[in-house]
Amino acid sequence: MTVHRQLGTSPLTLTVAEVHQLQTLARAVIDTEAAAVAALRERIDEAFVTACAYMLACTGRIVVLGMGKSGHIGSKLAATLASTGSPAFFVHPGEASHGDLGMITPCDVVLALSNSGETAEILTLLPLLKRLGVPLIALTGRPESTLARAATAHLDVSVISEACPLGLAPTASTTATLAMGDALAIALLERRGFTAEDFARSHPAGTLGRRLLLHVGDVMHRGEQVPCVTSGTPLLATLEEMSRKGLGMSAVVDAEKMLLGIFTDGDLRRALDRGVDVHQTQIETVMTCHCTTITAEALAAEALHCMETKSINSLLVIDAERHVIGALNMHDLLRAGVV
Numbered sequence: 001m002t003v004h005r006q007l008g009t010s011p012l013t014l015t016v017a018e019v020h021q022l023q024t025l026a027r028a029v030i031d032t033e034a035a036a037v038a039a040l041r042e043r044i045d046e047a048f049v050t051a052c053a054y055m056l057a058c059t060g061r062i063v064v065l066g067m068g069k070s071g072h073i074g075s076k077l078a079a080t081l082a083s084t085g086s087p088a089f090f091v092h093p094g095e096a097s098h099g100d101l102g103m104i105t106p107c108d109v110v111l112a113l114s115n116s117g118e119t120a121e122i123l124t125l126l127p128l129l130k131r132l133g134v135p136l137i138a139l140t141g142r143p144e145s146t147l148a149r150a151a152t153a154h155l156d157v158s159v160i161s162e163a164c165p166l167g168l169a170p171t172a173s174t175t176a177t178l179a180m181g182d183a184l185a186i187a188l189l190e191r192r193g194f195t196a197e198d199f200a201r202s203h204p205a206g207t208l209g210r211r212l213l214l215h216v217g218d219v220m221h222r223g224e225q226v227p228c229v230t231s232g233t234p235l236l237a238t239l240e241e242m243s244r245k246g247l248g249m250s251a252v253v254d255a256e257k258m259l260l261g262i263f264t265d266g267d268l269r270r271a272l273d274r275g276v277d278v279h280q281t282q283i284e285t286v287m288t289c290h291c292t293t294i295t296a297e298a299l300a301a302e303a304l305h306c307m308e309t310k311s312i313n314s315l316l317v318i319d320a321e322r323h324v325i326g327a328l329n330m331h332d333l334l335r336a337g338v339v
Contacts, residue, residue, distance in 0.1 A: 029163040029171065036159040036172040037179045043156050044183065051153040052187050054135040055086060060107030062088035063134075065096070067121050069170040070113040070177065077111070077181035084189040093121035101128060109135045113181075115157075115173045117145020126150050139177050155180055216303050217296030219336045220317050220326035221247065228253055228324060231260055235271070235281040238263055249314045251324045252287045259322045261287035264314070293318045296326060300338045303328065 014022075055062055062081055066074030074090050081088035088111075091100050104110065110129055112122050117140035126147075129136055138151035141158035148154040157180050163171035227245035229238045231254055242250045242263075249264040263283055271286045294303050294315045303315055307330060317326035 025165070032161065032163040033172045033175045036176045039159070040157065040176060040180055040183070043180075047153045047155055048183075048187075051137045051155060051184060052191065054109050054137065054152065055111075055184065055188055056191060058086075058107070058109040058135075060087075060105050060109070062086055062111055063104050063108050064088060064090045064111045064113070065093050065122055065125070066090075066113035067093055067119050069174050070115060070119070073174050073178050073181065074111075074113045076178065077113075077185065080182060080185045081188070084185050085192045086185065086188045093119070093125060097121065097124055101125065104129070104132060104134065106132050106134060109137065111137045111139070111181075111184075112147060112151070113139050113177055114145075114147050115141040115170060115177070117142040117147040119147070122147060139180055141173055141176075155184075214300040214336060214338060215296065216294055216298045216300055216315075216317055216328065217326070219300055219332045219338075220296065220328040221245075221332070222326050226324065226327045227251065228257075229263075229283055230255065231282075231284050233283045234279065235276065235283055235286060236278045238283045239268070239278065247314055247327055247329050249316075249327070249329075250283075251316050251327065252283055253324055257323045259291075259293065259316065259318055259324050260284065261289040262291040262316060263287045264312075291316065293322075295319070300333060300336060304330075304333050304338050307333075 062078070064074040064078040064081075066072075071090075071092065078088040078090040089103075091103055096104075114122055117138070123146055126136075130150075135152040136150065137153045137155070138147045139155045139157050140148045141156075142148060143154060143156050143158070157173065157176045159172040159176050161167060162169065162173060163175075225245065227241050227247055227250035229241050229250055229252055231252060233241075233252075238250050238252075242248065242265075249262055251259060252261045252263060254260055261284070263286065267286055267288055271281070276286060292306060292310055292312060292315060294306060294317055296317050296319070306315065307313065314327065314329035316324055317328065319325050
């Protein structure tokens with residue numbers, strides 16, 4: 001029995017035994033890395049608390065260092081820290097020796113990643129960091145290493161073995177380092193009282209940012225764009241107003257623009273079912289008096305929740321005195337990326 005797969009333009013044929021071998025190897029990697037991460041739980045000790053204390057007290061930036069695969073992990077950790085309330089950036093240790101060290105100030109904290117704890121490019125910087133007097137937090141796989149011994153706080157991220165069967169490619173060790181770094185970032189987030197709205201401010205272009213930062217006033221129709229008729233307007237004229245504005249409804253207001261009700265496509269269907277005369281019927285006799293409204297200051301996400309909960313497609317926007325100041329529908333929220 002064989003399994004056929006198309007790889008590029010060449011057919012790839014695998015036997016059942018080969019398929020089983022690939023799956024077994026993949027599961028072994030997951031098991032090895034899961035065990036490496038689980039082992040970190042017992043290492044959340046006083047050194048971890050010390051590291052957090054220095055990072056919380058930092059008045060500058062958290063500067064992350066790492067070479068090779070540790071550098072890739074370090075870059076990700078710097079991004080995670082920065083987006084969760086702990087200003088941080090990544091500096092390449094090799095470049096630091098050629099001018100980038102000037103990016104580190106005495107107000108900063110340095111977070112150095114090195115599985116061996118003997119990365120030459122990082123060790124070269126130790127005397128200079130000591131001269132600056134910056135706290136040094138090290139994540140290594142060797143507590144007895146040069147970097148670990150020089151650190152203000154050392155976090156042990158050692159692993160029993162790499163997931164790579166050759167024991168060469170950094171796999172379990174980088175996963176463990178990433179997990180410990182995430183633990184630091186989230187502990188700091190909680191301690192700082194960092195909120196979802198804070199997170200959204202650093203992700204304004206993301207879906208969460210739009211949901212937490214965008215207000216109804218940012219997306220609603222205003223002025224002449226709002227379909228609106230006064231009490232006493234014939235139903236036919238109201239339909240013409242609805243057609244011109246294209247929102248599937250119209251506000252009904254008094255002479256002061258105070259909201260009296262709303263007339264929607266659904267109200268029209270119900271009126272026609274009753275056989276009303278569109279020429280003779282005045283709008284206040286067929287409108288919905290007690291309609292759902294929202295304020296311009298409300299979050300657009302609140303408008304979406306309101307529409308979904310009440311199974312409606314549009315909302316009128318009013319001010320504190322119930323003057324109609326805007327309108328929006330589900331299509332506006334879709335265009336804004338709130339949905």
